[in-house]
Amino acid sequence: MIFNFTQPAEECVDEALTGLKSALAVKVYGPDLNVLENTALQIKRQLSQVPGFTELTVVRELGSRA
Numbered sequence: 001m002i003f004n005f006t007q008p009a010e011e012c013v014d015e016a017l018t019g020l021k022s023a024l025a026v027k028v029y030g031p032d033l034n035v036l037e038n039t040a041l042q043i044k045r046q047l048s049q050v051p052g053f054t055e056l057t058v059v060r061e062l063g064s065r066a
Contacts, residue, residue, distance in 0.1 A: 026040075026043055026047075028040050028043070033061060036061070037058070037060065040058045041058060044056050044057075044058055
């Protein structure tokens with residue numbers, strides 16, 4: 001797990017690079033889109049149980065699925 005705390009200017013650059021405008025983002029990496037999506041949905045379910053979290057979204061990557 002990598003924690004990333006940034007300044008406002010850095011946040012603008014991060015947003016431009018990732019397309020995510022968020023106070024907190026969890027990025028999951030790997031070669032299999034199906035595994036990535038399942039993992040992201042599990043993380044979303046867990047985070048939805050934490051008081052204060054709102055508007056949780058899973059951003060789906062484009063690609064071919066076998």
